[in-house]
Amino acid sequence: MRHHVILRVIAKLGIPFIVLFALYVQFHGDFGPGGGFQAGVIFGAAFILYALIFGLDNALEAAPMNVVVAFIAIGLLLFAGVGVAALLLGGNYLDYGALADDPVAGQHLGILLVELGVGITVAAVMIAVFFTFADRGR
Amino acid sequence: MLLAFLAVIALAIVRLRNLFGVVMLSGIYSLLMASIFVILDAVDVAFTEAAVGAGIATILMLGTLALTTSRERVPMHTPLLPLVVTFITGAMLIYGTWDMPAFGDAAAPPNRHVAPYYLERSLPETGVPNVVTAVLASYRGYDTLGELTVIFTAGIGVLLLLGRRRERGDGRATTRGSGA
Structure with missing residues (x-):
C-alpha cells in the first residue's frame, strides 16, 4: 500500500496518537474505563496499522520478531512476579497489600504493575500473531 | 432498535457467501454490541x-x-439437523431467561452476594476509583492471571503452528501452506 499517499500521511499522523491513547488507557485504567487488556490491544493495533500501511519489513524493523516474542513472556512473568514478590514480602500470593508499608499504597502499586504485565503480553501477542499471519501470506 | 440491527446483521451474515462481506458485517456486529454494552x-x-x-x-x-x-463453499449436506439442534438450544435458553431477575434488580442474587462489598470497600482497600479495575486486578487477581496465561498460551500456539523457522534452508521453507 506504499503508493496510497492519503493513507500513509494519515497513518503517520495517527499512529503516535494511537500509542499515546494506549498508554493513557493503560495508566489511567484505575480511574476511568480501560486497563491492561484494552491498552494492549490498542497498542498492538498501532503496530498492525503501521505494518498494513508501510509493509511488514518496515514493521519488523520497528518491532523485531524475537523482541516481540520475548515481551509475550515478560508480561506474564511480570504479573506472576508481582505475586511472588508479595509472597517474599510476607503476604499471600498476589496479595498486593504486602508490597508497600501502607496496604492501600501496596494495592495500588500491585494493580498498576499487574495491569502493565497484562498490557505487555496482550500487545505482544496481538503483534506477534498479526506478523505471523502477514509473514505467511507473502 | 440496536437489537433489531443486530438480528438483521446476523441474518445477513448467515445468508452471505462472500466471506469478505461476512468479516465486515461481523465487525459492524461487534461495534453494535459495544454500543449496547x-x-x-x-x-x-x-x-x-x-x-x-x-x-x-x-x-x-x-x-x-x-x-x-x-x-464460502456451498455445503454438501442439508442443514436440517443443525437447524433443529439450534432451535431447541435457543428455545431452552429463552426458557431459562424467564427465571432471570429483571435488569438492575437490587434484590437479585448477583447484586446481593459480593457486589455491595466491592462497591463499598474497593476504594478504601485498594485506592483505585474504578471498581472494575480493582476487582479484575486485585480481588480476582488469580482469574486475571489465568486469563493472561490463556492469551500467552494462545499466542505461543499460533506462533508454533504458523510461524516459519528462518534458520531452515530455503529448500524446506517452500513447504509452507501445506500444514495447519
Whole structure:
C-alpha cells in the first residue's frame, strides 16, 4: 500500500496518537474505563496499522520478531512476579497489600504493575500473531 | 432498535457467501454490541468489544482470508439437523431467561452476594476509583492471571503452528501452506 499517499500521511499522523491513547488507557485504567487488556490491544493495533500501511519489513524493523516474542513472556512473568514478590514480602500470593508499608499504597502499586504485565503480553501477542499471519501470506 | 440491527446483521451474515462481506458485517456486529454494552453501563466491556471484536478480530479474519479463500463453499449436506439442534438450544435458553431477575434488580442474587462489598470497600482497600479495575486486578487477581496465561498460551500456539523457522534452508521453507 506504499503508493496510497492519503493513507500513509494519515497513518503517520495517527499512529503516535494511537500509542499515546494506549498508554493513557493503560495508566489511567484505575480511574476511568480501560486497563491492561484494552491498552494492549490498542497498542498492538498501532503496530498492525503501521505494518498494513508501510509493509511488514518496515514493521519488523520497528518491532523485531524475537523482541516481540520475548515481551509475550515478560508480561506474564511480570504479573506472576508481582505475586511472588508479595509472597517474599510476607503476604499471600498476589496479595498486593504486602508490597508497600501502607496496604492501600501496596494495592495500588500491585494493580498498576499487574495491569502493565497484562498490557505487555496482550500487545505482544496481538503483534506477534498479526506478523505471523502477514509473514505467511507473502 | 440496536437489537433489531443486530438480528438483521446476523441474518445477513448467515445468508452471505462472500466471506469478505461476512468479516465486515461481523465487525459492524461487534461495534453494535459495544454500543449496547455502553447503554448497559458496562463501559469497560464495551471498550474491549470495540477494540478486540471490531478491530483486531476483523484484521486477523482478513489476514486469514488472504491466506485461504474469500468464498464460502456451498455445503454438501442439508442443514436440517443443525437447524433443529439450534432451535431447541435457543428455545431452552429463552426458557431459562424467564427465571432471570429483571435488569438492575437490587434484590437479585448477583447484586446481593459480593457486589455491595466491592462497591463499598474497593476504594478504601485498594485506592483505585474504578471498581472494575480493582476487582479484575486485585480481588480476582488469580482469574486475571489465568486469563493472561490463556492469551500467552494462545499466542505461543499460533506462533508454533504458523510461524516459519528462518534458520531452515530455503529448500524446506517452500513447504509452507501445506500444514495447519
